[in-house]
Amino acid sequence: MFQTLVLHCVHQYKGERSLSAILHMLTGKKSSQTFQDVHAYGLTPFFGIYRSLQRKDLEETAITLQQNGYLKQYDNGNPFLTEKGQVILRQKWNDFPFSFLNGMHFHYMDQTYWSRLLLFVQTASNIAMGEHQFIPVLDQKEIITWVKQKYQKEYNQLPSHLKELYDELSDILTQIPSQLAEMIVYRMTGYHRYGFSKEQLALKYDISIHDVTICLSAGIHFQLSTIVSNPTRFPVLFSYCKDCIDDIPLTQSAKKTKEWLDKGFTIEQICRIRNLKESTIQDHIVEFALVDPTFSLHDFVSIETAQDISHMAEMLNTNRLKAIKQSLQDKYTYFQIRVVLATVQKGGSSS
C-alpha cells in the first residue's frame, strides 16, 4: 500500500520533483513551497498523512521500487515511473482505501481528535469499572488537559457516554471495509485491555508498518469526514473535534503576515515591519491563495495578467514556473505566476 502510494506520488510529480518533495508532502511540512506543490500536483489528500516517516524508510522503499523496475531517476535525481510502474500503479490503486484520505483537510486535527478519543475511552472505561489506577496510553499535555476537562463534564454519565460512543463509532465503522474497522478498534485501549502496537497490527495482517500507519490515517480521516459532514447524527464524536475545525491551516508566520495585510499594509511595508525578506512575504501570500477561500487575487495581479498566466499554464500542461515564465517572454515575475497558479489550483477563478 505504501509502495503504491509512493508510485502515485512519483507519478503525480511528473519527474519535476525530488524524493524529498514526497517526504515533505507526506510528513506535512509547513512550508509555502510544499503547500503549493501539493495543490499543483493534485496530492492534497496525502498531505501530512504520515508525519513520523523517516527519510531512510522512504529511500529504502524507492530503492525497492527501482529494483522492481517500477521507477527510474533522471540525471538530476528526480524519480519518474517506468511503463511497468504505471501499469502496476493502475492495477493496484483501487485495492486500497486511499479515497478515505483527506490530508489537506484533516492533517492538523486528526491526531488531536484520535488521541482525545483514545485517552477518553481508556479513562472512562477504567473509571466506570472502578479502576482509578491505570497507565495512560498517551502523555501529551494538551491531550491530557482536554480529557480532564471532558471528564469533569461527563463524569456522572460515563455509562451513557460510552454507550453513545459505541453507537456512533459502530455506525461509522460499518461503512468501511471490515479489516480497516478492525484495525481501528484493535488500536483502542479499554479496561484491562491495552491496544495493539503498530508492529502487532503489521504482523496480524501481514503488511508493513508503513501500511499500518496509512491505514490508521485513512480510518481516522473517514471518521472525521463523516462526523464533520453530519454533526447532528454524531453529536458525541463531534464534541471531540469541533473546536479544531475552524482553523485555516496556515503557518504561524503566514498568519502574522495576514494580519498586517488585512490592516492594509503593502508587501514592502510588511517586509520592513517584520524584518523579513520580500520572498518570504510572497511565500505567505501564495499560501493564502491556496487555502484561504476569501483570498482576493486581484489585490496582487491584474485581471489580464492572471488570464495570460493561467492560459499559458493550461496550454503547456505544466506547473513548472520556469517554463511558464519563459513562454511568456519573462513578462511576469515568479511571484505573479505562483500566486495565479495557486488560485487556479484551489479551484478559484483567475478571471
Place this chain on the structure above:
Amino acid sequence: MKPQTYESLLEQHFGYSTFREGQKEIIHDVLDGNDVLGILPTGTGKSLCYQFPAVLMEGTVLIISPLISLMIDQVKQLKQQGYKKVTAINSFLNVEQKREIFRNLDSYKLIYCSPEMLQNPQFLGELSNKVNVSLFVVDEAHCISQWGHEFRPDYLKLDDTLQQLGNPTLLALSATAPKNVQDDIMEQLGRTHMKKHIYPMDRENIAFSVEHVSHMSEKIERMKEILTSHPVPTMVYFSSRQWSEKAAYELSQSLQHLRIAFYHGGMDQEDRLLIQQQFMNDQLDVICCTSAFGMGVNKSNIRLVIHAHLPSQLESFIQEVGRAGRDGKQSVSLTFYSPGDSEIPKAFIEGELPNEEILHSTITFLYQWGHLKGNHVKSDEEMESMLEIGEIHWRFLRYQFEKHGMIEQTNIIYDKNRWKHAYEEIKRFIQERTNIKHRKLDELVHWLHQEDCLRKSLYQPFQHSLKSPTGFCCDRCDFQFNRWEVDKRQYVKQVSSWMEELKQICLQGEPYEMDKPGRTN
C-alpha cells in the same frame, strides 16, 4: 518518630502493610541523618528508601538518575499513586516547560534529574537559592563507577555539588555492586564513612540452567519445546533489534497457543508503552526483547527469563534474571550458549570506546583544524559530525582532552610534549577500561562452563553466604525442565468481530468478566 509507627505511615501513604528486606533499616538510618550506601537486589523496592523519607522530612529530596526513561517512569508511577509534588528535569523539556518548573522549584517534594543537568549553572543556582535539599539520592549508583570514568564525567562531580548544596544527607542505591565498585562509589562521592546496608542478591526461588547448543536455530527450536511444555510468562533477551523481531515472528508462527511480541528501543514511544502494558496486564505471554526492556518493569509473575544472547557482564545478567519470580514462586533462568556467542558482546566492548585510529585522527584534527587554523571547539553535535565519530566516543575523548589540559572551555591549548604524553596516557586508559570489560565478560563465560553448582558460582563475587533455594537449585544440582511443573491453563484463542471488541471496550453488552482470557494476536 518511633519505628513502630513506620508501618502505619507505610500503609497510609503507600498502601503496603509491611516493609521488604532492608527498606526499614535504610530508612531509619537516613532519617537519623546518616549517609547510607544501600545495595538491594532488583525488585525489592529501592525507591521506597527515599520516597518514604520524603514524606517525613522537611525540605526536598533530590534524586540523581542515569536514564530519562527511568525518571519518567518513576514520576508517572508516583503521580498515578496520587503524589503530585514531584517532577523530572530532563533534556526533553522545552524552554517554556523548564522555566515553569524552575519558577516553582521550591514546591516539589521530589525532584529527579540527571548528573549532567546538575552541572547546568542556572539549575544549580535555582536549586541552592530556592530549595532546601535535605536528602541527596544517587540512584543506580554503580553508574558512577561504570560510566563516570568514561563518557559521563559529570558523575564524578557530584561531590562538589553536594558541598554547594550545603552537604545534605546522602543516600546511594544500587542493585548490583561488588566490593570494589562500592569503594569507588564512596570515594567518588567524597564520603568514605557511609553506613553500608548490603543485602544478598541471591534469589532463592530462581533456578538456573545453561544449555549449550550449536546455533541460533537450535535455540529457537528448544524455546519452542520448552514454551509448549511450559506456557508461562516469559522474557527472552536478545542482543539486537533484528533478532528480537525475527524470533518473535518464528515463535508465534509455531506456538499458536501463546501471545508473543517483541520490544526494542527502535519502536516509537506509544507502541513501546502499549507492549509493556500488555505484558504487565497478562495480555502477552512471551516478550522477545533487547536490554531496553526491563527498567521499570514491575510484573510479579514472570516465570522464565531466557538469555538467547549474552549480556556483557555478570551484573547485567543478574539484574535481568532478577525480573523473574518477584512473587516468590518457583521461576527459572535459562541461558543458551553456542560457540562464538561471546563474539557479540566482545565486538560491542571493542566498539564502546574509541580505538587507537580514532584517537589518533581526532588529535591530528584538533592540531590542524584547531591549533594551526585557530578554531575553537564547537558544540558536541558539530564536533561529532566534523570528526565523523559517535556521540559516546566524542564525549569520552573530550573529557580526556580536558583532563589532560588539551582543551579548556572551547580553547585548544597546544603543547607538543604535553600532547604526546596525553596521547600515550589516553591510549593506555582505553586499553585498561577495555581489559576490565573483557575480564567481566570472561567471568560470565566462565560461569556458563561451570561444572559445579551454578547458583554458588554466580553469586560468589558478590556475597559470602547463600540462602538455600526454596525449590530447584540449578541444572548441575537438581533442575530439569521435565521436573518443573507449571500451571498449564492455556488461553483459548478467541476470534471475535471488531463489533464485539468495540462493545467490550465501551463496556456494552454482557458484563465484563475479570478473568476472561485476553485477546490473541
